[in-house]
Amino acid sequence: MVTETLKHREAGLTDEEVKEMYWTMVLARTVDERMWLLNRAGKIPFVISCQGQEGAQAGAAFAFDRTKDYFAPYYRDLCLMLACGHTARTELLAAFGKAEDPNSGGRQMPGHYGDRSRRILTGSSPVSTQIPHAVGMALAARMRNEDAVAYVSFGEGSSNQGDFHEAANFAGVHRLPVIFFCENNKYAISVPERKQLACKDVAERAAGYGFEGVVVDGMDPIEVYRVVKRAVDKARAGGGPTLVEAKTYRLVPHSSDDDDRSYRTREEVAEAKKGDSIVRMKTYLLASGLLTEEENAALVARAKVEVDEATRYAENAPYAAEETLMLHVYAEEGAARGHETVH
Amino acid sequence: MKQYIEAIHDALFEEMGRDERVFVMGEDVGVRGGVFRVTTGLIEQFGESRVIDTPLAESAIVGVAIGAAAAGMVPVAEIQFADFILPAVNQIISEAAKMRYRSNNDWHCPLVIRAPYGGGIHGGLYHSQSMEALFTHVPGLKIATPSTPRDAKGMLLAAIRDPDPVLFFEHKKLYRLVKEDVPEAEEVVPLGKAAVRRQGDDITVISYGYTLHLVLEAAEQLAAEGISTEVLDLRTLRPLDEAAILEAARKTGKVLIVHEDNKICGVGAEVSALIAEQALFDLDAPIRRLAGPEVPAMPFSPTLEKAYMLSTERITAEMRKLAKF
Numbered sequence: 001m002v003t004e005t006l007k008h009r010e011a012g013l014t015d016e017e018v019k020e021m022y023w024t025m026v027l028a029r030t031v032d033e034r035m036w037l038l039n040r041a042g043k044i045p046f047v048i049s050c051q052g053q054e055g056a057q058a059g060a061a062f063a064f065d066r067t068k069d070y071f072a073p074y075y076r077d078l079c080l081m082l083a084c085g086h087t088a089r090t091e092l093l094a095a096f097g098k099a100e101d102p103n104s105g106g107r108q109m110p111g112h113y114g115d116r117s118r119r120i121l122t123g124s125s126p127v128s129t130q131i132p133h134a135v136g137m138a139l140a141a142r143m144r145n146e147d148a149v150a151y152v153s154f155g156e157g158s159s160n161q162g163d164f165h166e167a168a169n170f171a172g173v174h175r176l177p178v179i180f181f182c183e184n185n186k187y188a189i190s191v192p193e194r195k196q197l198a199c200k201d202v203a204e205r206a207a208g209y210g211f212e213g214v215v216v217d218g219m220d221p222i223e224v225y226r227v228v229k230r231a232v233d234k235a236r237a238g239g240g241p242t243l244v245e246a247k248t249y250r251l252v253p254h255s256s257d258d259d260d261r262s263y264r265t266r267e268e269v270a271e272a273k274k275g276d277s278i279v280r281m282k283t284y285l286l287a288s289g290l291l292t293e294e295e296n297a298a299l300v301a302r303a304k305v306e307v308d309e310a311t312r313y314a315e316n317a318p319y320a321a322e323e324t325l326m327l328h329v330y331a332e333e334g335a336a337r338g339h340e341t342v343h
Numbered sequence: 344m345k346q347y348i349e350a351i352h353d354a355l356f357e358e359m360g361r362d363e364r365v366f367v368m369g370e371d372v373g374v375r376g377g378v379f380r381v382t383t384g385l386i387e388q389f390g391e392s393r394v395i396d397t398p399l400a401e402s403a404i405v406g407v408a409i410g411a412a413a414a415g416m417v418p419v420a421e422i423q424f425a426d427f428i429l430p431a432v433n434q435i436i437s438e439a440a441k442m443r444y445r446s447n448n449d450w451h452c453p454l455v456i457r458a459p460y461g462g463g464i465h466g467g468l469y470h471s472q473s474m475e476a477l478f479t480h481v482p483g484l485k486i487a488t489p490s491t492p493r494d495a496k497g498m499l500l501a502a503i504r505d506p507d508p509v510l511f512f513e514h515k516k517l518y519r520l521v522k523e524d525v526p527e528a529e530e531v532v533p534l535g536k537a538a539v540r541r542q543g544d545d546i547t548v549i550s551y552g553y554t555l556h557l558v559l560e561a562a563e564q565l566a567a568e569g570i571s572t573e574v575l576d577l578r579t580l581r582p583l584d585e586a587a588i589l590e591a592a593r594k595t596g597k598v599l600i601v602h603e604d605n606k607i608c609g610v611g612a613e614v615s616a617l618i619a620e621q622a623l624f625d626l627d628a629p630i631r632r633l634a635g636p637e638v639p640a641m642p643f644s645p646t647l648e649k650a651y652m653l654s655t656e657r658i659t660a661e662m663r664k665l666a667k668f
Binding site for chain 1: 366392393397398400402403405406407408409410411412413414415416418430433434437438441442443444445446447448449450451482483485506507
């Protein structure tokens, strides 16, 4: 296990960082599982899940400078959001649709992230629309000679949308500092990869737009980190965009309104679970001597306590007052929060 | 004396000089200076990083502009013809219009989308359309349709300085048709304010864009017959200047609304509904609308194009009928 032990250090991660990465993944899974419980108990109307994709998201998030880079996440990026500074509490507030939710003040369904103070752009439900936005943020950074890179994520299904192709082409022509991060989880709701893509890998599509496309095992967070970090460093140095395709697997249905038993076998899902990035990371940390079974149990317990507290808080938090319905269609006089919080 | 097209050029030139966050992007806007030559000279003055010739991809033009706007820039994106705005509709309606609302005022999108619209220029089906009603339906957007050079400049200044997304529809036929003195000194014409273009006591005609000029000609003719016309230029379609509309309607009690866009669910429908809701008992005649025909778009052949377009004659006849009611 000697070479394995060194893997995170070789990739440029400190021991503390790799443990932080694991903690974020565990917390994301705990939050996610709690949301399903709350949904099945009839307490929250909707869940959209990151389960199976935590490793890819944690690996990618840690490769960015989360104090200055721009993020345009998609609706499964719960783990990325936690890595960017959101908490179990903020995301449970969103799940309950409460006023304090920093993503949208309870205006959007859960999973529609955004937080200006962290340069996380507000997202919508139509897929791929965020891809040109990230390119625009990269363009803005370039125009101001800012040393910032933009992250944008999407699923493999979204890579069929025109906005993906238009945005990739724009970024390629202008060699903009943007990382296209495809979290290929094999299914666009029920439609499997083979019915979505005529090419083998989404990453191949980058070649058509004049930049590099890389495939990475999305269940290996350290490897994702290594690949994305290289792409981010290249972008920061003026080397233009990269498309990173992380091969992952969605372990649960598309959403709380979906039943995946109608389109995939339990055997297939059980097989995929064996490659769960959280299990893999735990095994790695144990083997590296960075974690003991006792420490792991404490960490899992800590996540549960945080999520319990967050659930209690969010459930009791107030909804937005009805009088706020008409607010923020346009800038209210003197009420607009200007550009100052972004740069 | 400035043409409408020069006024738009001047507004862009001055705003880019005033505020370094302002930039223009679109197909052919740079080296070519725009297919209509609106952006002539900008690339020489401000360079290709602020006058961006984009790939041919309307959704990306708007989508990239949204991202840049959110990140603190002030983009003026050009859609070469309004007809081609449809691939960008998802970006405009799902994204730009909702960004402030959906983020609970955390993010916003100070973006201008310029789009030449309208017919009568032998542009056929796909270079003649009026797209304004489609967007006027959407809260979160502002829709500007200036009809004079002075307004074109002043309203574009207001649009660029507006903290929310503005669709700026420029009637192509006006580009080189109308001239007027445009003050050298900065004059910002606020969005959401209609303008009384002619005072009158017998009938009220409400219009915007190219047809406003036909209405003014018709009003001049009718004045010789002793019919006095109040003419209101809407200037902005969202927000509509409701107070000005109601005042103009109440003044004469006889209202005609004229626009080139087709009638069903058009801007005239909203204006007449507003008057019916709030000023019905001040009316002396049913509200009338004169608009483009209910065909999908304007045909190319000169006979059919002429038949599609409103004319001073048709408007005069309609106004005369209303006056005699």
